[in-house]
Amino acid sequence: MIEVSHVTKDFVMPKKYPGLRGAIKGLFSNEKTVKRAVDDISFQIGQGEIVGYIGSNGAGKSTTIKIMTGILSPSDGTCFVAGIDPNRRRKENAQNIGVVFGQRTQLWWDLPLSESFTILKEIYNVSDQAYREQMEFLNQVLELSAFFDKPVRTLSLGQRMRADLGAALLHNPKVLYLDEPTIGLDLVVKDNIRRAIREINEKYKTTVVLTTHDIGDIEELCSRIIIIDEGKKIYDGSLEALKDTYGTKRTLSLEVKQIQKASGFSPAEILGVREEECITELDFENSLLKITFDGHKLQAPQILSTVMNEIEITDIQLKETELAEIVKEIYRHGTEGE
Amino acid sequence: MKRRIKAYLPFTINELKRQMAYKGAFYLFILVKMFGAFINYYLWMAIYGSTNQNTLGGLTQGEMVIYIFMAYLTGTIVTVSVSNWVSEDVVQGTVAMNLIKPIDYRMSLISRASGDMIYQFLVPSVFIWIGLEIYRAAVPGLPPFSAEKVLFYLVSTVLSFLIYVLFDFCFGMIAFFTTYIFGLMMVKQALIAFLTGQLIPISFFPEAVQRVFDFLPFSSMVYTPVMIYLGKYTGNKLFFMLLRQAAWVVLLYLFGSLIWRKVTKRLVILGG
Numbered sequence: 001m002i003e004v005s006h007v008t009k010d011f012v013m014p015k016k017y018p019g020l021r022g023a024i025k026g027l028f029s030n031e032k033t034v035k036r037a038v039d040d041i042s043f044q045i046g047q048g049e050i051v052g053y054i055g056s057n058g059a060g061k062s063t064t065i066k067i068m069t070g071i072l073s074p075s076d077g078t079c080f081v082a083g084i085d086p087n088r089r090r091k092e093n094a095q096n097i098g099v100v101f102g103q104r105t106q107l108w109w110d111l112p113l114s115e116s117f118t119i120l121k122e123i124y125n126v127s128d129q130a131y132r133e134q135m136e137f138l139n140q141v142l143e144l145s146a147f148f149d150k151p152v153r154t155l156s157l158g159q160r161m162r163a164d165l166g167a168a169l170l171h172n173p174k175v176l177y178l179d180e181p182t183i184g185l186d187l188v189v190k191d192n193i194r195r196a197i198r199e200i201n202e203k204y205k206t207t208v209v210l211t212t213h214d215i216g217d218i219e220e221l222c223s224r225i226i227i228i229d230e231g232k233k234i235y236d237g238s239l240e241a242l243k244d245t246y247g248t249k250r251t252l253s254l255e256v257k258q259i260q261k262a263s264g265f266s267p268a269e270i271l272g273v274r275e276e277e278c279i280t281e282l283d284f285e286n287s288l289l290k291i292t293f294d295g296h297k298l299q300a301p302q303i304l305s306t307v308m309n310e311i312e313i314t315d316i317q318l319k320e321t322e323l324a325e326i327v328k329e330i331y332r333h334g335t336e337g338e
Numbered sequence: 339m340k341r342r343i344k345a346y347l348p349f350t351i352n353e354l355k356r357q358m359a360y361k362g363a364f365y366l367f368i369l370v371k372m373f374g375a376f377i378n379y380y381l382w383m384a385i386y387g388s389t390n391q392n393t394l395g396g397l398t399q400g401e402m403v404i405y406i407f408m409a410y411l412t413g414t415i416v417t418v419s420v421s422n423w424v425s426e427d428v429v430q431g432t433v434a435m436n437l438i439k440p441i442d443y444r445m446s447l448i449s450r451a452s453g454d455m456i457y458q459f460l461v462p463s464v465f466i467w468i469g470l471e472i473y474r475a476a477v478p479g480l481p482p483f484s485a486e487k488v489l490f491y492l493v494s495t496v497l498s499f500l501i502y503v504l505f506d507f508c509f510g511m512i513a514f515f516t517t518y519i520f521g522l523m524m525v526k527q528a529l530i531a532f533l534t535g536q537l538i539p540i541s542f543f544p545e546a547v548q549r550v551f552d553f554l555p556f557s558s559m560v561y562t563p564v565m566i567y568l569g570k571y572t573g574n575k576l577f578f579m580l581l582r583q584a585a586w587v588v589l590l591y592l593f594g595s596l597i598w599r600k601v602t603k604r605l606v607i608l609g610g
Contacts, residue, residue, distance in 0.1 A: 070438075
């Protein structure tokens, strides 16, 4: 459905200098700086996939989305969406795609929401029949009817986001780009939006490309994720594989009766593994014994029995490394690698 | 083609609605502009009063009155500031929202401008026009009302509108390079008032300057339709003038397409 190969995007900016003297200097200098926002990125996305496209701020996510929607032209490389080059045939491509930019709205600010939908119906040339059916479906999943007659400027952020998502889906696009669709929303609305995206994806086999900083979005929606950093692709694969590779650390949290007994206790020594593969931490205040271990090397029961041989335990908790932690780790590595 | 027009019609209607929503500002604006037209009127009356010539620049005193108000009226209808919208879109980054829709950006702006034009025509202009017609009937020596002239005037005004909007679109493209064009817009407005004949009829300029104006699109924006209305162009001359306007429409359209293609190649969307 989407084919991106070796796409690069450079932005040329006039060079700016700091301070007032710099501002004056800037008036006379013609120097340009080139910023590479996207650097040789390639990927393919099939029909019906929901792909999370993530990266830290300024990593080049939005730029890539803009190239795929035809707003920006790549400096180098090619991009095809449903067989169409979005930059050469922007209008044809626009008919195939729906876009939600979480920080902007495509609705008519001064008009009632219903008007925006009628306008979009004309713009996308949606037939009356299709319009009715689609509105019924959107109403059901997004619950638009409650604020359908209110001017867009009076809608709450959650309502507006639902309306924007509805507007992007009115013409039943083949590809849906969501640029931070849940930004600034409360948990209930977030959940609604996610459910709606899932339902749409199931019903129409719509391909969804989602950029987000919300790990929940990714865990609940995406089967595949692409991570970019400083314009380069650093990971492309399934969520499970990512967790497998990076998220092998598990933490066993044990509440013990007498924490003093635990000092000097080292399961790593007893189990015969290296120190960093099984780290022990003591929390005297809460009488907690925390053991962080490598999930590939050790099993939780092994450690548990080792501990129980020595110390009396009152409570147990096992934690997987959260995706957020993994992503943080990857971002850090990505920047350190420079 | 029919479907394309249907796609752009909402922009026109939406702009009409928007104009009606901001009535207060709109009437104030008319008042301020009318003020300018009246200053112009008294100035010219003083000039005619202090000379013993009957015609100045080929216009009698009565014709000058009509010229002043017709030029004001035509200027109001025709000069819809598309470049202002472009610059707003660029500064706020909303141009991206236009580009994700299967529509032509320029066409959507022109459609929107049409809404503005229709509203300006319906609300203040028609009334001023009726007033002028009464004046024309009351003052002796002025040519009588002619439906034919009004018709040609309207055709010419629509062409003027297209020339102005297409020109202003090209001008607005500067915003993509400099982001803010407010200062330039002020310069443009001053130049337009001068070059289109809104301030002084072009027939007052020296012959050589008028030759230069013939090769610029500005005189076609206001001066031509007003002169048609005054009956100064007839027969072949009238057709030539209309043809010249049509030629400017085509030329500026092509020029705009060219610039737009260049601009979209190096587009930078502000704000993420």
